[in-house]
Amino acid sequence: MSIPNAFDTLTSGLSSICRLPKGTTVLRSESSDITLLRLYDIENSVECRPVRERITELDLDVGLVVPSAVGGSSFRDGTIPSGVVPSLVVAEGGNGEETTLFGTEEIISFFDARFPVPKRDDDDDVFSSKILPPLLSAGNAIASALRFGRGRDVSPSSVEAPRPKNPLVLYSYEGNQFCRLVREVLTELDLPYRLVSSGKGSRKRADLAARTGGSSQCPYLVDEDNGIEMAESADIVRYLYKTYGRYVPPNKLLGVISRFIMVPLGGPIFRATAPLQAGKSLWGESEDPSIYEADVAKAKEEILRETSADDIVIYTYKLSPFSSEATELLRNLEVPFKEISFGNEWIPGLLADGCAAKRAALLEMTGMSSLPHIFIRGKSIGGIYSGSPGLLKAVEKGTFMDMVAEFKNTKDEVTV
Incomplete structure (x- = not known):
């Protein structure tokens, strides 16, 4: 699911390593009359990442980080300045006159001019001046690739979901792998937030420790609307989906695998092997066809x-990540369901006794032998990513709960 797991922590950590030493430690922390009002940002963007890194290093807060992914509210409403991401709106001096900066290069140049950082002794050596820059550039691309499918697109879960009246507040710094997991979801749920930079050496860490009773751990989320404050990335992500999303989306990478590998390549294999495993010969006959x-x-x-015995029934394999994603999605929808396992996997030796015939039967009844397979009061809706309409598609369109209600007190006949 989109709740962070060990794999997410690993890949996010590797993303941070790809950009070391950027975005972790405060290099300059003097007060300034410059205020960062709004940053139009996409979390997993190679153009936006250097800007956020510099914000951490300069210990600057942002009044409002506005997620600006395609399909988000700011994109639809045309509020992104000139349609350029990243864009930064700043106020300078006592009169608070606003200036808008467009693109990575202009924003970084502004920071360099207004917030000069003292040069270190090794800044002019060959490694720092010639070798490190191309390595960091390559690392930027690798960092995004490691988090493929996260923090770049708006999730359908955010459509018609509740929105906070007051912006969320996030204590975060760019190079922290756990902060990244939270910021990705804020982009995906299209949730603007106030950023309190809290990198290593930040003066805001003392404020955070005072607020929490001693801990300066990041990320730390404040939701003023609901009086909620919390740490721990997994808890924050779970809260964000529950409060500001319609459901917790399944793993997007698995969806890509399903669409481009499992359905076009695996589907024919599953359909061909199901009857064979159930005892049908390769030539369409067996020694005793009546047995099959x-x-x-x-x-x-x-x-x-x-x-027909339960409102929702799902057939699964114990070792299938697709099955576990489907059951977790149903749990997050808080609907009762009955799970029936066909064993560990469809491979001979891992399939449970009697389930080879059930795979063949599913194929004849629905045209699908792959699992997971979901039924609502006897009517097949397919798997998690495929089928008619498929679990995820029904959830995204908002029709799943209607289907559950429609079939709750009726029994649709399954064509045999």
């Missing part, structure tokens, strides 16, 4: 009985 036909007929009766 009887096994499949019995399996169909069992499927009809199982799928």
